[in-house]
Amino acid sequence: MTPDPAVSITSQLHGEKSGLGNRRSLVQVLRWLAAPQLTVLVFVLAAVSALWISEAGAPPTLVFTPPLLLLTVNLAAALLIHPRFRTDLPLLLFHIALIMLVILFFIARMTYLEGLATVTRGATFNGELLRVEKGPWHGEGYHNLRFVNEGFIDEYPANGNGYLTFNTVHWRDVAGNLHRRVIGDDVPLVLKGYRFYATRRGFTPRLFWQPQSGDMQYIDVKLPDIGPDGWHEGFVWTLPGGQQAQLMVEHKLIEPPPGSRRVDLGLSQIDAPLIVRTNEQRHVLRPGRSLELAGGTLSYVKLDVWLGYEVVYDPTTPWLIAVTVIGIVSLIVFYLKRVFIQSTQEQVG
Amino acid sequence: MTALDIELISFWAALVGYSLATVIAMYALVFQKSPERTLFVLLLLPWLLHTVAIAARWVRIEHFPVINTFEMLSTNVWGLMAAVILSYCLLPKLRMVAALLLPFVMMLTAWMLMIPSDASALPATYHTIWLFIHIGFMKIFLGAAFVAVGIAMVIFLRSAEIGVESLSRLPTDEALDVTAYRCMALAMIFDTLGVVAGAIWAQDAWGRYWSWDPLETWSLVTWLAIGLTLHVRATFKPRPSANAMLIVATFMIAVFTFFGIPFVSDALHKGAI
Structure with missing residues (x-):
């Protein structure tokens, strides 16, 4: 009589000292965990979880973890209990690749970072993110990243919609060497694994604030994004002295015709003044002019532009690609062997 | 003849061919006939014309025409017809199955004819x-x-x-x-x-x-x-x-x-x- 391979494997796992009863109960548990019915449940649960995330906005990590965990347990138990996996290398590799993917997804959620930064033209990214979402294992290393936004060009294709962003940036590497690159909407700047993609944009009035006592401060105020109507949204700014002021650049941004380019939102052609509203009073400021306010003097230097950057970091991506390639190649070899070569006798046609 | 002319003539000729192929395939299934060679020509020729129509559109709009609804449906009809033709060649004992598949292709074709066929614009990330x-x-x-x-x-x-x-x-x-x-x-x-x-x-x-x-x-x-x-x-x-x-x-x-x-x-x- 052929020995039960599952019993033999579990006895190797537990050693000869384990009792026969323990071994049998362990085998029973493994059999239950490796049950193909459980795999069916994983498929259904994964589909339901995916739809719940997409349609109801449920938190992806929380909702998709149970089916992935169940999948890992089911596959791992199946690898131990079913001899077929050990005799069929492509099948074994495919299922190991699936388990590896689950492990990598877990590491990815622990280490990822997604954020948003805005940098004024000519200014240096100082490592601060306006919005940041990151895994618990992600450190604070991104605060040390530096690059300079040299300005951007929007190109409106003759035969296309939207625009392509060409943003020139420069940075220094660890050795102090200067690097310059043009990045864009889908061409990122990659610094130490962090990927910066150009995204939203807007105006930046550059101002000086001279308090009644104390040193003068230089301030860039980043006005909100330009809306689809060509105007930026209303913006209430709190001055260093605590007073609130509504800032607005009275300029409607008109989309250029297809086949043209626009440099820095067409800044060189903009002659609009800065409107400052305080205490029901409307002030019109031109570059070089100042405004006396309670607590100090506000001077308008010039109008500039800012560019937003989506920042993403995921160290697992190359590993995910490698494991996926192994999984796909295994899948193809498995089906080539099992379905397209071995079952030719059953072929129809 | 402009690219638009070529596209339109090929496209409509292909649709007429697809319709004929569907009718003949269903007739053959119901009345147990075997017009295999005729049906093959009626599948392949319209499909080649459809290929010409897609290529002409590609030339005309200067990008792969898979962006708007019309283009998506057109290329999917083309892809499904390619699958029918391939199965027709590779699985000769199953040629009658085409009669069950072609009505679905015709439904997609009818849908395609009910929507605007304007040229698409290619998004930046495409x-x-x-x-x-x-x-x-x-x-x-x-x-x-x-x-x-x-x-x-x-x-x-x-x-x-x-x-x-x-x-x-x-x-x-x-x-x-x-x-x-x-x-x-x-x-x-x-x-x-x-x-x-x-x-x-x-x-x-x-x-x-x-x-x-x-x-x-x-x-x-x-x-x-x-x-x-x-x-x-x-x-x-x-x-x-x-x-x-x-x-x-x-x-x-x-x-x-x-x-x-x-x-x-x-x-x-x-x-x-």
């Missing part, structure tokens, strides 16, 4: 080789699943005792089940490749390989449905009619993913829209 890779794999996947569903329909109709006499010339349910399984295995491979290619494209373009947008989610659900269909057949060895039911259900999910989701979602990733 200037990449991954557009061709991703869409190419997905078209092969849908074609393979389409042939599988045609075969499954035969098993399904027989088990429901519909058109048993007309379908009696086809191989046994067990033999059909094996071929349908092979097609679904091909569908699984190319769907996996398509999803992975899409993820690589998304990672490259937006820094994220997965965003849980409706189309991505439904493509995952489709992948899981194919996986479930193959798993159930390999593990539980059910009757061919049960497998056929699973294949039809999987194809319905794939159809919803391909043709339904881009019309109910306005997310960034809207497939070919």
